[in-house]
Amino acid sequence: MRTPMFFDEKEEFLEALRRMVREGVPKERIRTITPFAVPEVDKVLPRPRSRVRFFALIGAATGTATGFAFTILTSLEWGIIVGGKPVVSLPPFIIIAFALTILFGSLSTFLGFLLLARLPSIRSIRARQEYGNRFVILVEEGP
Amino acid sequence: MAAAEKYARADEGILKAMGKPGRAYIAGLGLTASLVVIGGLLWAYQIKSGLGVAGYTHPISWAIYITNFVFWVGIAHSGTLISAVLFLFQARYRTSFNRPAEAMTVFALMVAGLFPLIHLGRVWVFYYLIPYPTQREIWVNFRSPLIWDVFAVGTYFTVSAVFFYVGMIPDLAIARRRCEGIRKKIYSALSLGWNGTQREWKHYNMLYLFLASFATPLVASVHSVVSWDFAMSLLPGWHTTIFAPYFVAGAIFSGTAMVITLVVPMRKALNLYDYITDDHFESIAKILLLTSLIVSYAYIIEFGLAWYGGNVFETELFRYRALGHYKVLFWIMIACNSVIPLTLFAKKLRRNITFLLIVSLFVNVGMWLERFVIIVSSLARDYEPYAWNALVYRPTFVEAGITLGAFGMFFMLYLVFLKTLPVLSISEIKEHL
Numbered sequence: 120m121r122t123p124m125f126f127d128e129k130e131e132f133l134e135a136l137r138r139m140v141r142e143g144v145p146k147e148r149i150r151t152i153t154p155f156a157v158p159e160v161d162k163v164l165p166r167p168r169s170r171v172r173f174f175a176l177i178g179a180a181t182g183t184a185t186g187f188a189f190t191i192l193t194s195l196e197w198g199i200i201v202g203g204k205p206v207v208s209l210p211p212f213i214i215i216a217f218a219l220t221i222l223f224g225s226l227s228t229f230l231g232f233l234l235l236a237r238l239p240s241i242r243s244i245r246a247r248q249e250y251g252n253r254f255v256i257l258v259e260e261g262p
Numbered sequence: 263m264a265a266a267e268k269y270a271r272a273d274e275g276i277l278k279a280m281g282k283p284g285r286a287y288i289a290g291l292g293l294t295a296s297l298v299v300i301g302g303l304l305w306a307y308q309i310k311s312g313l314g315v316a317g318y319t320h321p322i323s324w325a326i327y328i329t330n331f332v333f334w335v336g337i338a339h340s341g342t343l344i345s346a347v348l349f350l351f352q353a354r355y356r357t358s359f360n361r362p363a364e365a366m367t368v369f370a371l372m373v374a375g376l377f378p379l380i381h382l383g384r385v386w387v388f389y390y391l392i393p394y395p396t397q398r399e400i401w402v403n404f405r406s407p408l409i410w411d412v413f414a415v416g417t418y419f420t421v422s423a424v425f426f427y428v429g430m431i432p433d434l435a436i437a438r439r440r441c442e443g444i445r446k447k448i449y450s451a452l453s454l455g456w457n458g459t460q461r462e463w464k465h466y467n468m469l470y471l472f473l474a475s476f477a478t479p480l481v482a483s484v485h486s487v488v489s490w491d492f493a494m495s496l497l498p499g500w501h502t503t504i505f506a507p508y509f510v511a512g513a514i515f516s517g518t519a520m521v522i523t524l525v526v527p528m529r530k531a532l533n534l535y536d537y538i539t540d541d542h543f544e545s546i547a548k549i550l551l552l553t554s555l556i557v558s559y560a561y562i563i564e565f566g567l568a569w570y571g572g573n574v575f576e577t578e579l580f581r582y583r584a585l586g587h588y589k590v591l592f593w594i595m596i597a598c599n600s601v602i603p604l605t606l607f608a609k610k611l612r613r614n615i616t617f618l619l620i621v622s623l624f625v626n627v628g629m630w631l632e633r634f635v636i637i638v639s640s641l642a643r644d645y646e647p648y649a650w651n652a653l654v655y656r657p658t659f660v661e662a663g664i665t666l667g668a669f670g671m672f673f674m675l676y677l678v679f680l681k682t683l684p685v686l687s688i689s690e691i692k693e694h695l
Contacts, residue, residue, distance in 0.1 A: 127266035154269060155432070155689040156463045164460065169468035175476075193393070193401035204405050211405045214487060217479075218413040225421045225476045229428065232469040233454075236462045243455025249439050250457070252269035252692075 124256045129157060132254035136163050144258060152255040171231045178227020179220045186216025268695045272537075276686045277440055279532045283681055286531075294674035301667010304660050305380055313383045315660045319653040322641045326661040327381040329633040330668055333516065334374035335415060335488050336509070336629065337672075338422065339481055340517020341367025343549075345425060346477035349470070355542040357690045362528060362676075363521050364426040365683070369675040370520075371419040373668050378411070380664060407490045414487035418480050425473050431456050431466070433684040482506075485513040492636070498579035499640035502567050508560035512629060515553035515599070518546060519625035524676060526619040528685065537686055540613050547612040550625065554603035557632075561600065579643045587654050588639050591631050598628025 126132035132153075140146060146164050153160065190212040198206040233239070283291075308315050318325060341363040348356035379385050391412050393402045402409050434453035441449055456462060489509035492500040502508075522543070529538045568580040583592055602624045605611050612618065638655055657665075679685070 127264065129265060151460045152458050153460075153463065154436075154458060155692045156467055160460055161464065166460065166464060169465045171465050171468040171472065175472045179476075189393070190404045193395070194404065196395070197398075197400050199400070201403055201405055208405050211410065214410045215404055215413050217483060218410075218417040221476050221480060221483075222417040222420060225424055225473055228469055228472045228476070229424050232428075232465050236465040238454040238456065238462070239451075240455035240457075243457055244450045244453075246455075251439065252266055252273070 125250070126254040126256075127252075129153075129254060132256070133157070133159050133163065136160065136256060139256065139258075140164070145261070148259045148261060150257040150259065152250050152257070154250075154252045154254070157254075169235065171228055171235060174231025174234075175224055175228040178231075179224030181227070182219040182221070182223030183216050185223065186219035187212060189219075190215050265695070269692050272688055272691055272695065273436055273440065275534070275536060276684060276688050276691070277437060279680055279685050280437065280682065287677065287681070291674060291677050294670040294677060297666050297670025298674055299667075301664045301670060304663040304667065308380070308660050308664070309385060315658060317656055317658040317661055319655055321644055321646055321649050322638060322653075322655040324381075324637050324641060325655055326634070326657050326665055327377050329630065329637055330665055331374050331377035331381070332488055332509075332633045332637075333630050334370045334377070334668070334672070335418075336485060336513035336516045336633075337520045338367040338370040338374065338418070338517065339485060339510070339513035340521050341365075341370075342418075342422060342425075342477050342481050343514050343517065344521065345429070346474040347481060349474045350478060353545070354694065355545045357687050357694065358538040358542040359521055359525060359546065360690075361429065361683075361685055361687050362525050363517075364422065364429060365676065365679045366517070366520060366524060367422045368419070368426050369672050369679070370517075371415065371422060372675065373672050375415065375419065376668070376671075407487065407494045410487045411491060414484045418484045421473070421477055421480060425477055428466075428469060428473060429687060430683060432458065432689040433687060436688055437684055481514070482510050485509045492640075497640050497644050498573070498575045499564075499568075499583065499636065499643075502564060504560055504563055504567075508557070508564075511553050511556035511560065512632060515550065515557050516625065516629035518550045518553060519622040519629070522546060522550070522618055522622035523626060526615055526622075528680065532680075532685065534686065537691055540615060543615055543618055544609075544612050547606050547618055550622070551603055551606040551612075554599060554606075554625070558600035561596070575643075575645060579640060582643045583635060583639045586639065587642065588635055592635050592639070595628050595631040595635055598624040599632060602628075 124135060126135065132151075136149070136151065139149060140163055149164055151157075151160050151164070191207050194206050194208075200206060316325070316327070344356055344363040345360040345367075349360075378391075379388050382388060391402070391409065393404075393409070393412075395401050431453055434449050435456040435458070438446055438449035438453050486506035486509065489505040493502070493505040495501060525538060526543075529535060565580050565584075568576045571577075583589075602621055605617075606621065642655060643650060
């Protein structure tokens with residue numbers, strides 16, 4: 120890996136990044152570290168959209184299915200009529216399914232993030248090097 | 263000022279709150295912890311003696327504890343509104359309030375979650391609420407609003423805690439940098455080794471957007487479910503169809519007031535004037551005013567429905583609410599929730615932070631009383647006229663002490679938060695510098 124380049128200003132960092140791309144450095148070999156989210160980086164170095172969204176969809180759908188399956192199947196297990204309501208009473212079961220949709224969706228999205236962002240990273244937790252508030256460009260060596 | 267200097271100042275200014283505590287802080291922590299101990303001892307006394315030491319009298323079997331439960335779940339709501347809904351609407355002033363508001367949500371839910379247990383006569387069988395089959399293979403009744411509560415509040419707490427933590431990950435990495443020894447190790451572990459790479463930010467932004475999207479419907483759904491604890495019954499004053507939106511507006515109203523109550527002293531004590539400005543408070547004051555108007559409209563509608571419906575029990579209940587045993591509390595509630603917030607129409611008063619703090623304290627009182635009035639007056643005037651004037655419910659010292667203990671627990675947790683975690687969202691603030 121080449122020596123990292125450090126910048127104090129966001130604009131200087133972005134300009135250096137654009138220049139590097141113009142000079143033909145392969146985009147997939149450029150890594151950046153920023154103290155806060157800089158959306159312009161994604162424009163200079165386009166990457167595929169985050170797949171975290173699939174985790175959200177799968178988690179939420181699993182939550183809905185679980186909510187309905189859980190309430191319906193357990194009610195049918197011993198079909199007691201309570202308060203004159205049908206054994207399978209969908210309106211109240213929707214509330215449970217809704218809650219589990221949100222719960223499973225949120226937890227699955229969080230787990231998806233950890234997986235895709237490769238966190239927690241033991242190496243980074245132990246690392247002594249800190250970049251502070253600087254904007255950093257790292258170029259990985261080619262094959 | 264150079265950007266690097268501004269960023270360093272933001273780090274320094276916000277994280278200095280985590281420094282050595284002063285005398286005032288220790289005194290506050292001691293006071294709130296004492297209230298928690300008193301509340302805990304009184305709860306132990308209640309468990310030993312039975313619910314008779316609470317002021318329940320037939321037919322009033324829900325009172326202060328359920329009032330506290332509804333109040334604290336309501337307080338939680340504003341945190342989600344500020345952190346999730348305002349994020350989706352891209353309201354810039356959100357960054358000044360979102361962290362304290364998210365902390366408030368989590369702590370308020372921790373306090374709220376205790377009250378159904380305190381309200382149980384035999385707390386050791388609390389697990390009956392958890393859905394599992396008994397030895398006769400009968401499951402819980404999913405048609406009961408009390409079970410909906412378990413799912414709604416459980417989900418709300420989990421999602422809010424995840425949202426609170428996720429929002430802090432980049433800031434914990436900053437805290438890690440500025441600490442030494444064991445604290446550095448703890449913040450390093452909590453920050454999960456966050457570096458701020460493009461990959462991390464890309465997935466993080468998507469995660470945050472989805473968590474905000476998942477949390478947004480919870481603002482409406484959780485207090486709707488809490489309102490159905492009442493509205494699913496047939497008691498006068500409880501079963502109007504406006505209960506869900508009425509409760510949601512009330513929850514946001516009370517939560518916004520609590521955010522102001524917490525953030526005004528926090529800004530002064532930690533000298534955060536650069537990051538929480540009067541403009542930001544003015545925006546929050548507008549939310550307070552709007553929700554006050556919605557709540558007042560709901561009060562009018564409740565009386566209107568009772569009059570228009572023509573049901574004698576409903577009409578009598580609403581007459582009783584305004585003119586009966588609890589009339590003083592009712593009119594204090596109206597003054598605090600419907601009259602005093604109207605002063606916020608004046609821009610000068612909205613921007614007067616001391617005045618705003620005083621209004622927020624009145625709203626806190628008013629919203630607690632609102633829940634008390636809804637719960638107790640309806641039960642006191644139900645379908646048993648023989649009981650109407652036989653006994654008047656009055657809270658006992660056990661109920662009062664446990665309530666104070668709950669307030670102590672909430673403020674104690676908040677004080678601990680101020681010294682242990684970044685009080686504002688540093689990385690978001692830096693984005694806008």
